[in-house]
Amino acid sequence: MTAPRTLARIGVLVPFTNTNLEPDLELMRPPGTTLHFQRLGGYDVDEIPGAEQMAGLGAADIGHDLRMIAGVRPAAVLYGCTSATLTHGPAFDADLAARIKAGSGALSLTAAGSLVAAIHALEATRVGFSSPYVGEINDQAVEFLARNVVETVARADIGRELGNYGQGELTPDEVFDLACRADHPTAQAIVLSCTDMRSVEAVGRIEAALGKPVVTSNQAMMFCLMRALNLPRHDRLPGRLFDRL
Incomplete structure (x- = not known):
């Protein structure tokens, strides 16, 4: 029997060197949902990821990335880098989430905000x-x-x-x-x-x-996503946090 893919399409913006966000989200993905990733550039892979580099990533133009992820008509878009926004502070984090929502037409959640x-x-x-x-x-x-x-x-x-x-x-x-x-x-x-x-x-x-x-960070984004979209619990959700759904 073919599994349904009808509950929600989830878009994810992820730094291009990140190797763990995708498998983490796939592990926690609620049945009936699908994950769609767009990788973000804008930083030097050979530099130590200090505050300046991460702040630069957060401030980078993501207009192209939003157009690409909007192509799947997602129900939500996750911004998958915590340090890129916390280096700027809460107001920047909230503003970025609002800009992602405006650019994608979807619910937006950042890692830091989550x-x-x-x-x-x-x-x-x-x-x-x-x-x-x-x-x-x-x-x-x-x-x-x-x-x-x-x-x-x-x-x-x-x-x-x-x-x-x-x-x-x-x-x-x-x-x-x-x-x-x-x-x-x-x-x-x-x-x-x-x-x-x-x-x-x-x-x-x-x-x-x-x-x-x-x-x-990744668990918190999934928690906030499931709460916002009222997605059903399943047996691959790690930690006491999910008792608060």
Whole structure:
């Protein structure tokens, strides 16, 4: 029997070196939906992805990319880079989502905005934070969360500069260790930021070890998408967050 493809077409804008957003979203994809990806350029693959490079990606002209993704007539378009917008702040993130909606005619969700929405859905106000970013972007991420009424009570940096491919090459075991280092007795949730980090695969293990919900960039986008489109739950959704659907 042929599976239906009638619930929703989901467009995704993804940095061209990202190797993990697509498999993560496919893992979590609700039955009856389809995923359609458009890759974003506008940055140098050989540079360390620092704040300037990521801010440049967020500010890049995506008019062509929106025209391409609009061709599938998506119900929603996801902007799949967290650091590209959090480096600019909440107002920029919200404005980009509005521009994507205007350019695609679809519901628009950003990774950074979804991360905050997921934390709020868990009713958490204090979090432990970790990512594979360079320290400067982590500073901006903590500020981004603070401006959305989320206090970072502990933070774990990766401890070395990772290139554009290095972030995606971290193993789930390394992500688990990073998350555990970000824990704190007063943290109500653990936040793992980056759409190219293999966090989704580690969510269950982290939650079992720490006894706290985990929020990741890719998981948060799927949560917000499913909530907005009223898509049905299924058995491949990682973490306590999806109990809030």
